[in-house]
Amino acid sequence: MPRLARGPLLEGLPFGAMAAVAAVDVLAGPEVGFLALFSLGPAFACVAGSVRRALLVGVLAFVLCLSVAWYDALLDTRRAVVALASVAGATGAAALAALVRGRFERELADIRHVAEAAQRVLLRPVPRRAGRMRVAVSYTSAAAAARIGGDLYEVVATPSGTTRVIIGDVQGKGLEAVETAAVVLGAFREAAPDEEDLEAVGRRLERALNRRLEGEEFVTAVLAEVDADHTLTLLNYGHPAPLLIRRGQPVRFAEPPVHAPPLGLASLGPDGPVGHQVVLAPGDQMLLYTDGVAEARDADGEFYPLAQRAFLLEEEDPDAALEALRRDLVAHVAGPLGDDAAMLLLRYRDREDG
Incomplete structure (x- = not known):
């Protein structure tokens, strides 16, 4: 009870x-x-x-x-x-x-x-390190009784030395959303180590969803590839833009050059996403998140000011930093979240053992 x-x-x-x-x-x-x-x-x-x-x-x-x-x-x-x-x-x-x-x-x-x-099968623990890149994840259900929802994330290392990341949000709730999340994660885990580029991974996900989805179901997502020189290539499928936090610079959102439809709606046009790159320097961070974070409202209907709260991610330990942001998000809502909230933090450390 x-x-x-x-x-x-x-x-x-x-x-x-x-x-x-x-x-x-x-x-x-x-x-x-x-x-x-x-x-x-x-x-x-x-x-x-x-x-x-x-x-x-x-x-x-x-x-x-x-x-x-x-x-x-x-x-x-x-x-x-x-x-x-x-x-x-x-x-x-x-x-x-x-x-x-x-x-x-x-x-x-x-x-x-x-x-x-x-949930343990779908949202399994992700690698915490990718070279000098540190990874931290957080998942908060919309209600205390709900242990799993339609948000998804994964981090996969490739044989070439790059690391590929996905964060996404399935339209809808319930068991159908969980099943769709399983399809996306399964396709990503299979495609990420094999495909030559990120666009090909996205096409694999689209084909997998087309075999599963009916009507106007869709999945918003961001695909990211971290190269050995810590350059991030991003593909945005109708998802909230990642938050880029550079040392000593104003926080900004990594908006895509062209807005593309979510996964599962490619047939409706326009064309798929255009990849854009972000070069990270030591101390830089990128936060990928779902709309449960961006659209969280307080009692007055005010959205969670994510960019203004980015200073919470200055904590030395990335897991502790993400937990501080999660607690602040819950405090802003002052009650159960209206939607599941997933966050994935990529941090380029000064030292490989940092």
Whole structure:
């Protein structure tokens, strides 16, 4: 269950309700007639806890109702009989509700285990080093109960010594989005080490998606290739532009020279993306991310100011830097994210062991 349902507040709610009813009834006297409200105890008990707990709370509510009826000298009245019947009926309903909720929780736990296993396969750990390039990743689900979504990333080393990277976002949610993400990642892992250039990798992804997608489904993505001289070649398929952070220079976005459609929509035109290069110097960084970061809003509807928060990435350890940015993003939203948020940080260090 959600954390709130297992907290002490909800667990103590049945007892607090019954204590309040007993106190009010004793103070108000028998004329008012609060006896039937003891059924609130078992009614609240089904929210948290087992069937046994619901039954025990129901028995306690029945005993309290009987005791207060005796105190009010109402044991032989119709009011007492109706109140006791109400408590008994609420207890039965609470036990049934707790039984159904328990089964639902077990099924949900099984689904979560399956989702976690799928996530370990799809979003497996990426290499943390590529020569002097350090890599850090972060993935935050849109809801606490969601262990996996349509965001994807991967880093693959090639036999020629280059490193190829993808970050993407599948249109839509649910199991279909997960299946599409699996198609993209599988095609990228197969194509990245074999194809001569990044454009050929993109064409392989397009063909794989065309065999899978129906209608107007699509995947926005950025493909990147890191050469041995730390030159980045970027292909942008309708995805948010990466953030370029140079030492001692203003932060800017690496916008593509031509805007291209997402993967899966190539047949609708215009032509595919044009590759553009960014040369990194020691100390430079590039942040690739999904729209769950760029489109995160606070309570006032303001987007997350990613460029203004780039100073958080100055942390010495790239993983710690990315975690600081992730925490700041969650704090900006002040609640669950509206969309999954994936981030991949590439940092060119001064020393190969840095």
